[in-house]
Amino acid sequence: MPGATMVKRHLNDLRGCFADTAAYEAALAAGNPLLYSVGAVEPADGEGDLHYGVGLLMPGKIGNEYWMTKGHLHSWRPAAEFYFGLTGEGVMLLEDEATGENRIVPLRPNGVVYVPGRTAHRTMNVGNTPLTYLGVYPAKAGHDYSTIARKNFRCIVVERDGKPVMIERPS
């Protein structure tokens, strides 16, 4: 994607995200694979401008949790985000910041996921092939990773009988 700033996240960047810490440490001891990369384009920063990016999330699991992105809120909380699936089979985990409600929605080729404002969002690859997707958001959205890094999502998504299922995070 022309003009994109690339960010790459390896397994060691995801410390604290996976519930199964023993499986995480075992995987990290065996290697530090690239989990995902995001190319972001910021054409302009005016009030009505938009930024956009393409995400590439590889398939894999830690224990029975799918490889995932760190997840984020927008620094400007009212900012929504438009996701559009390009390839592969994904799931997005959405957490309403006000109510704490969690829900999952499929992210599939030619399918839209609309993430409302004030909603933490994380992407998971639940298939066996690379997941690629578009994201479009207001230029002034900004990314707040620290809130999720501190308290994580309330739920996790695990594979049960070959399918993604959302459950409460084990305490």
Place this chain on the structure above:
Amino acid sequence: MPGATMVKRHLNDLRGCFADTAAYEAALAAGNPLLYSVGAVEPADGEGDLHYGVGLLMPGKIGNEYWMTKGHLHSWRPAAEFYFGLTGEGVMLLEDEATGENRIVPLRPNGVVYVPGRTAHRTMNVGNTPLTYLGVYPAKAGHDYSTIARKNFRCIVVERDGKPVMIERPS
């Protein structure tokens, strides 16, 4: 696309858009085909929300001008729009409202066209197959069709030796 409001535009809705009025009247006398349809989704209308749509523009020509959309400015002029090509071969005509400068950019599968604010934009199908594309824009953008309906774009796009070429609109 779930929840979409559909708009359909036939040839008779495009009166005044094509430079070759004789060819337009002759085509209209022979029939009134569907030129394009747009499905728009408006999930919410808050300050940070986004609206989006999918356009389907059929292939065809009036004289040597490609079938096109009416084109529009955003009512809230600072609003940009993100276009993403899905299928077919398109061109977008962009006119800077302040300077009157016109330019064309290709709209191709998996390619992005970023339309800045204060820029009139029109889509043309320059191929032989249906052109489909995504558009994402701030919820408060709004559509101003009347400015273009009154003064049109300064340039037109015609086929020359099988390729789209932008020229000044004949007076």
